[in-house]
Amino acid sequence: GLQALKTLLLSFNAIQKMEGLSELHMLERLDLSYNSIRRIEGLKGLLLLRDLDLSSNLLHRLEDVNVLKKYIPELVAVDLSGNPLCTYKTYRTLMLRRLSKLQQLDQSPVSDEDREGASDNTTTLTVQMIKDHAFSRRSTSMVAASISSIAQSAADDSWWRQVEEIVVEHQRVRRIQNLEKLTSLRRASFVDNELTRLEGLDFCTALEELGLKKLELGKNKISHLENLGALTSLTQLSVEDNEIESLAGLGELLCLMELYIGNNRLRRLREILVIRDLPKLIIVDLLGNPLCREEDYRLYTIYHLKKLKVLDGTGIEASEQSAARNKYAGRLSLETLESKVGHRHFESLRELDISGLRVRDAANCFQSPEFSGLQEINLDNNIVSDVQGFAHLPNLSVLRLGANRIGEGCRFDVNPYNSASPFAALQVLQLGQNSIASIERLGLSKLAALRSLFLQGNDITRIDGLEGLYSLQELVLDRNRIKYVDAGALDPVQNLRELRMEENGLRSLSNLGNLPHLQALHLGYNRISDTSEIERITGLKALLEITLMNNPVVRKQVYRAVLLGKLPMLRIIDGRDVTEEERDYVQSMYYANSAMMDGTAAPGLVLSGAYGAQSQQQQQQQKVPVKMTAVNFEQLAGSAAGGGMARGDDLAGPAVSGMGLELQGGGLNVMGQRGAALRPASNDRAPPAAGYVIGGRSVGNSGGPMARGSGRAVGGIGGKTRQMQQQQQHGGVGRR
Structure with a gap:
């Protein structure tokens, strides 16, 4: 009903905010005088x-003139009289420059001369202006006058080096x-000037205090903080009442202790991060910026500016510091x-490295x-304990x-x-060095695309919970x-290709043999002891x-x-080709051993240990320890010429085993049942040669294969002596 309204008079009320006017497109005159508008x-x-x-409101921001230029540049008559902003010396000039169609300003007509004066060339800081406003901190304005006099009379430029302070205010x-x-x-x-940029300060290397208090350097039009990098000694910076939208440019001011930047246009909380590494910053004033309206603005600022003592004119309490840590730490x-990444174009991000940042919670990011x-x-290397914040990422593969701190609750x-399947594209999952005690409790069954699973350095005691991992090719369980x-x-x-279970205390290889595609098995540093x-x-x-390697x-x-x-x-065995x-x-040894077992080779070719014809179990059953008191090796071994005979009561210490004699501890192990005699070797299909059977194994001399023949038994148990019944051609019991 009011869309056709052309004139609206709302003077002499208590209106504090201009709102609800955007639909009055036909409005030509608006009177809001004598209210409380700011x-x-x-x-x-x-x-x-x-x-x-x-007129007669509470308008105090000179930059509000830019709003008039932006939305109603065709204004013909404006009355702002009776407002605080009218006290600025540049107010009238600025209004005439911003609103080129004005014919009446504050009830006074605008002449062509006024308009031309407002459009004069830019006023710059001249040498004469510097002379007129130069001071020494150790003196007063009288010295400033003397500096001006010296500068006028001196033939050189020595007066420049005497200037320690310059105050150029309200000069446009x-x-x-x-x-x-x-x-x-x-x-x-x-x-109170009309500065729009910070420039020309590069050579002022001793500058400590830059008083730009109410933007126009106090009340200027500065929009960017730039060209400050050379001011390495700067300790106090005031740029209040300007048009600054970012703190970029302050990060290099390592000596800065006080920053006054209220009543600007800082909107984003993350601007605080620009100054968080300034080591001496203890006072910051940000009042009047849009970011101050953000939720938890104060706690956020206190957390990121660790050494801050005063924020927006209010001291920081210990309770606030504690609350900030509880809310934002990690x-x-x-x-x-x-x-971290240097930009905000996250849609182009493919890889993200945020390791070692003490991150605790990433659920909402x-x-x-x-x-x-x-x-x-x-x-x-963070302190993450939950992964649900990543479950919905459709292309996450690693x-x-x-x-x-991944544990049972994860x-x-x-x-x-x-409703999508969690971690639908995940192929590599690294969970090493956490607090995982059970694989099953991790709930991995829906990770159908997973190819590599790393679980090293946890507290896992059994392998379970691998159901559904049909694509898994690499499983690492070291140090559990x-x-x-x-x-x-x-x-x-x-489909597993590689399995690692080093440093686990594994004692058996049971239940590892049913992996048809396994190509690499790493079981070092365990307790496997038997071949x-x-x-x-x-x-x-x-x-x-x-x-x-490093198994018994x-x-x-x-x-x-x-x-x-x-x-x-x-x-490859233990890293060696x-x-x-x-x-x-x-292969030749196994072939010979197999031939011996089926009787197609000479019986003297008998392999010791695992290569022998007797199984380890049979060997253990046949071992009988015999305590002896003396031994004559010459009689046991015989000689090439005559071949001596061994006496059973002379054996004390060596053990006859396999293909010769072995010394084991302090006694003799005779491979046979207690009381059994040493018998000649026999094999109906083998050619005749000298030899004996000791404990079920053929024993011959060192000269070649042993053959069937007759002979005497050597040594009964208990020390009895039996004479050899027949001398063999080479004589004696064969040695290795």
Whole structure:
């Protein structure tokens, strides 16, 4: 109903804010005089307005004139008389420059001379102006006059070095220049001018205090803080009542202790991060900036400016510092991300490294759709305990959370933001060095695309919870407490290519042999002690590399040979390549041993240990310790000429085993049942030769294969002596 309104009179009320006018598009005259209005605002859309009366209000910001120019530049008559802003010397000039169509200002007509005077050339800081306003801090204005006199009479420029202070206020200065020779300048004040830029201060290296108090350097039009990098000694900076939108340019002022920047246009809280590393900053005044209206503005500022003592004229209490730490310590924010990556174009971000930042909470940081392209996040060495803040990222393929606080309360099967499957694209998950005691409680079953899972350095005692990980190819479980692998524990990960379980205290290789595609198995620094355990992994037909170093089993002389015999596809054992010579040698030994077992080779070719014809279990059953008191090795070994005979009661210390004599401790182990005699070797299919069987194994001389023949038994148990019944051609019991 009021859209056609052309005149609106609201004078002599108690109106404090200009609002609700934007729909009055036909309005031509507006009278809001004699109210309590503090800001010129709410005029957008009033393009036909020609007459505006705001006299006798509380308008005090000279920059509000820019609002008139922006929204109603066609104004013909404006009355702002009776407002505080009219006291500025530049008020009338500024109004005439901003509103070129004005015919009446504050009830006074505007002449062509007034308009031309307002459009005069820019006033700059001249040498004469510097002479007239130069001071020494140790003196008064009388000295300033003497400096001017000296400057006029002296033939040189020595007076420049005597200037320590310059005060140029209320002079309509619009540009600073000619200060390069003031090398001793320590304080400069340009209050109430028309400055729009900070310039010409590069050479003032001793400057300590730059008094720009009410922007126009006190009440100027400065919009950017620039060209301050050379002022390394600056301790106090005042740029109040300007048009500054960013704190960029202050980060290099390492000596700055006091910053007064109230009544500007700072809108974003993250501007605080620009000055957070200033080591001496203890006083900051930001009142009158839009960012002060942000929620938790004060706590945010206190947290990031660690040494701050006074904020906006109010001292900082210990309780406020504590509340700020509780709220923001470890909390990942968009401001922190922007500071880390150097820009705010997160939609182009593919990789993000925020390791080592003590991040505790990142749940709310990645909700924005602009992070949908993120593919890799590195959060190593933080204090993260929950991962739900990343579950909805559709393209996240690598998530590194090493050395955090991931434990039982953390699950990967929950997406609190939408109905999509959590971590749908995740392929690499790094969870090493956390507090994980159970894989099952992590809820990994929905990570169908996962290819690599790192769980080293945790407290895991058993392998479980791998159901659903059909694509898993690499599993790292080093430095946990897994002493045994349960049956079927690895069945869900049949596509596994590499398994690492070093430093676990593992005692057996049971239930590791059902991984048809496994190519690398690393089990170093465990407690595998018997070569018979290798038999349990012979089903790993694709295995190319195995690591068992620093297990007791590697001290067996036949360790590598047994591995190659049982797993002939191996290429690397304990980090050392398998050579073709080694492979051929082992294969020939196994072939000879197999031939001996089926009777197609000479019976004298008997391999010791795992290469022998007797199983380890059979050997253990046949061992009988015999205590002896003396031994004659010459009689045992015989001689090439006559071949001596051994007496059973002379044996005391050596043990007859395998293919010769072995000294074991202080007694003799005779490989046979108690009371059994040493018998001649026999094999119906072998050619005749000399030899004996000791404990079920053929024993011959060192000269070649042993053959069937007759002879005497050597030594019964208990020290009885039996004479040899027949001398063999080479004589004696064969030695190794």
